[in-house]
Amino acid sequence: MKDVTVIILPYVVLLAMILIAWPTTTWATLRADLTHVDSGRGFTKRELLSRMAARSTARAASLARAATAPVARGTTGKEDINSEYLVHLGVGTPSPQGVALVLDTGSDLTWTQCACTACYKQPFPVFDPSASRTLGVVSCTDPICSARGGLPLSACSVKGNQCRYGYSYGDKSFTIGTVVEDTFTFSGSAAAVPSLRFGCGMNNSLTSTEASGIAGFGRGPLSLPSQLNAAVFSYCFTTIVEPGSSPVFLGTQDSLGDDAQSTPFAPTPARGGTSSFYYLSLHGVTVGETLMPLNDASESADGSGGAPIIDSGTSITMFPQAVFQSIREAFVSQVPLPVADASETGGLLCFSTADPKNVAVPKLVFHLEGADWDIPRQNYVLDVDDDDGALLCVVMLSAGDHDMTIIGNFQQQNTHIVYDLQANKMVFAPASCDQL
Numbered sequence: 001m002k003d004v005t006v007i008i009l010p011y012v013v014l015l016a017m018i019l020i021a022w023p024t025t026t027w028a029t030l031r032a033d034l035t036h037v038d039s040g041r042g043f044t045k046r047e048l049l050s051r052m053a054a055r056s057t058a059r060a061a062s063l064a065r066a067a068t069a070p071v072a073r074g075t076t077g078k079e080d081i082n083s084e085y086l087v088h089l090g091v092g093t094p095s096p097q098g099v100a101l102v103l104d105t106g107s108d109l110t111w112t113q114c115a116c117t118a119c120y121k122q123p124f125p126v127f128d129p130s131a132s133r134t135l136g137v138v139s140c141t142d143p144i145c146s147a148r149g150g151l152p153l154s155a156c157s158v159k160g161n162q163c164r165y166g167y168s169y170g171d172k173s174f175t176i177g178t179v180v181e182d183t184f185t186f187s188g189s190a191a192a193v194p195s196l197r198f199g200c201g202m203n204n205s206l207t208s209t210e211a212s213g214i215a216g217f218g219r220g221p222l223s224l225p226s227q228l229n230a231a232v233f234s235y236c237f238t239t240i241v242e243p244g245s246s247p248v249f250l251g252t253q254d255s256l257g258d259d260a261q262s263t264p265f266a267p268t269p270a271r272g273g274t275s276s277f278y279y280l281s282l283h284g285v286t287v288g289e290t291l292m293p294l295n296d297a298s299e300s301a302d303g304s305g306g307a308p309i310i311d312s313g314t315s316i317t318m319f320p321q322a323v324f325q326s327i328r329e330a331f332v333s334q335v336p337l338p339v340a341d342a343s344e345t346g347g348l349l350c351f352s353t354a355d356p357k358n359v360a361v362p363k364l365v366f367h368l369e370g371a372d373w374d375i376p377r378q379n380y381v382l383d384v385d386d387d388d389g390a391l392l393c394v395v396m397l398s399a400g401d402h403d404m405t406i407i408g409n410f411q412q413q414n415t416h417i418v419y420d421l422q423a424n425k426m427v428f429a430p431a432s433c434d435q436l
């Protein structure tokens with residue numbers, strides 16, 4: 001009897017070890033929750049709109065700088081730019097510490113405030129590296145600690161052979177700290193992935209005080225999808241006016257169904273392009289009866305700036321000034337309502353009307369390579385009806401001085417957007433994001 005127990009026990013222990021280890025080693029799809037930064041904070045639609053407009057304008061300035069000088073210390077930003085949808089993750093073991101990071105497809109480094117020397121205020125405790133058993137330092141000689149590894153500004157700390165980094169976003173936002181690695185827990189899927197590299201940000205500026213840092217989902221080697229070797233990632237944004245959470249998935253992807261369309265990612269422009277960005281080929285825009293072809297981006301002033309990107313971190317879609325002007329005129333000529341003073345609507349085209357909900361608005365279609373993206377009304381029109389009056393606003397902006405075309409997240413609401421990195425294409429389909 002005794003002998004039998006002795007023989008069986010190791011197998012039981014081994015089996016238990018396999019069961020415990022399984023989620024960390026063979027994840028198929030990781031899931032995490034997303035919330036909108038302004039959700040549940042009691043803003044009116046008018047306030048939401050002006051907050052979005054201010055952030056989007058600053059973001060365009062930031063991305064335009066990124067396109068010309070990847071980590072130049074920025075000076076152009078006025079307000080917080082990187083503050084739209086937050087991804088909620090746990091970092092460290094045995095108790096994962098919660099972080100809320102801006103989901104940013106326009107940059108690569110993931111970082112969270114940590115071991116602070118000069119942190120901004122955040123609404124929950126700052127990540128404490130000493131409380132994690134699995135935290136590891138990344139040495140200066142690690143390939144990641146170099147421009148090729150994705151850190152254009154890195155150095156070796158005098159003490160302890162640790163990789164120091166500085167990363168800035170073209171506006172006033174920046175983070176300075178040490179590259180570390182730890183286990184990330186994806187709450188939605190209860191899976192833990194060991195040894196992901198991220199910035200322990202000790203001196204940071206990010207005026208979004210709702211976020212503890214940024215989750216880099218760009219194309220570079222340092223980004224979360226790259227580190228996870230994910231063939232695919234996807235997200236689905238709930239509408240900004242209805243609070244709720246929705247998912248981001250990393251890993252394999254089920255089919256999106258019969259409504260799905262796909263368009264290839266375009267190559268990064270040779271001159272002035274940014275390797276983190278997801279470029280698309282956008283051939284034209286239809287507003288109601290008017291089709292506006294877009295010039296080949298290579299004809300734009302700096303040879304690249306006009307090349308369209310899809311971005312999770314910009315709210316409002318933007319076009320170069322001349323393109324925006326034609327889109328604006330197309331709306332004005334097809335909507336028989338008085339135009340509101342643009343200086344009072346943050347540069348947005350708004351119409352005065354007593355009954356914004358019942359105005360017939362011209363359809364909006366983005367003609368991408370191989371896909372016509374018919375934008376649902378609620379993804380380009382916001383009805384504002386409050387004490388200050390009623391407006392119907394077209395939620396698109398001019399990129400001003402910046403020769404940028406950015407498809408922003410307002411246009412992506414309730415759309416499941418798949419970044420198929422393996423097949424180098426974007427797949428998208430309408431979805432009820434809070435149901436996924």
Ligand SMILES: *[C@@H]1O[C@H](CO)[C@@H](O)[C@H](O)[C@H]1NC(C)=O
Nearest residue numbers: 117118119174176202203204
């Ligand atoms: C934080 O970084 C900024 C910008 O580089 C610098 O001016 C400031 O002195 C730093 N603060 C601390 C406490 O290191």
